Amino acid sequence: MAEAGRASLADRSRAWRVALAAVGGVWAAIILPFPASDWGDWSWLWIEDIYDYPLYARIATAVGDPYIVFGALAGLSFLLIGVALLPDLSGAGWGGRLLAWLVIAGAPITALSYVGAPEQSPLHFMWGWEGLLLLAIGLAGPVAAITARSRWPRWVRVLLGLTLLVVVVGVLTFGYWPHGSLVLLAAEAVAVILGAPRGAGDPHRSAPDAVPSSGRAPRPEG
Known part of the structure; x- marks a missing residue:
C-alpha cells in the first residue's frame, strides 16, 4: 500500500509539476537577454537591442x-x-534518476560558475562548467531512454534519446547557453511528464492494473 501511495502521489502532482517545468523555461527566456547582451556580438539582434526597453535597462542598472x-x-x-x-x-x-539529478545539479553549478566569471574570483576555475553539465545532461538522455524500458511510451523514450539535440537546438535558437538550452529542456520536461506512464514514480510497478493472463482478476483472499 505504501508503494502505491507513493506512485499515486507522483500522479496527483503531475499538473503542478508540468507548471513547475514551464515556469523554469519561461524564467530562463525572460532573463536570457541580460547575460547574452553582455557576452558578445554573436547573439541575435533582438537580444542586442533589449536595453532599448526601459524595464530591462532599469533592472540592469x-x-x-x-x-x-x-x-x-x-x-x-x-x-x-x-x-x-x-x-x-x-x-x-x-538512467532516469541520473538525468533528473544532473538537471538539479545545474542549480548550484550554474550559480558558482557565474560567480566565478571575474578573473579575480577564487571560483574562476568553475566558469563555464554549466556547459559541461549540459553536455552530460544531453548524454544522459539516451541512457534514460534505455533504462526506461518498454513500459514507457516509445515516443517519450525517443524524446529522451534526443536530449542532446534539444540542448544544441536551444543554443542555436536563442544564441546563448545555458538559458537557451533551458527553454527547450523545459518543453521536453513538460512532454516527458505528460507522457510518463501512470505510477512511473514506483520503479517496482510493472504495469497499472495488471490482470492475469486468464483475463480474470484474482479472487480476494479470506
Whole structure:
C-alpha cells in the first residue's frame, strides 16, 4: 500500500509539476537577454537591442552586473525543471534518476560558475562548467531512454534519446547557453511528464492494473 501511495502521489502532482517545468523555461527566456547582451556580438539582434526597453535597462542598472546576476539565476530554471522531472524519472531506472539529478545539479553549478566569471574570483576555475553539465545532461538522455524500458511510451523514450539535440537546438535558437538550452529542456520536461506512464514514480510497478493472463482478476483472499 505504501508503494502505491507513493506512485499515486507522483500522479496527483503531475499538473503542478508540468507548471513547475514551464515556469523554469519561461524564467530562463525572460532573463536570457541580460547575460547574452553582455557576452558578445554573436547573439541575435533582438537580444542586442533589449536595453532599448526601459524595464530591462532599469533592472540592469539596479543589479550592477547583469551578466553575473542573471547568469547565476538560471540555476533556478535547472532546479525547477529537475524537481519537476524527478518523480517520473525515478521510475525510469538508474538512467532516469541520473538525468533528473544532473538537471538539479545545474542549480548550484550554474550559480558558482557565474560567480566565478571575474578573473579575480577564487571560483574562476568553475566558469563555464554549466556547459559541461549540459553536455552530460544531453548524454544522459539516451541512457534514460534505455533504462526506461518498454513500459514507457516509445515516443517519450525517443524524446529522451534526443536530449542532446534539444540542448544544441536551444543554443542555436536563442544564441546563448545555458538559458537557451533551458527553454527547450523545459518543453521536453513538460512532454516527458505528460507522457510518463501512470505510477512511473514506483520503479517496482510493472504495469497499472495488471490482470492475469486468464483475463480474470484474482479472487480476494479470506
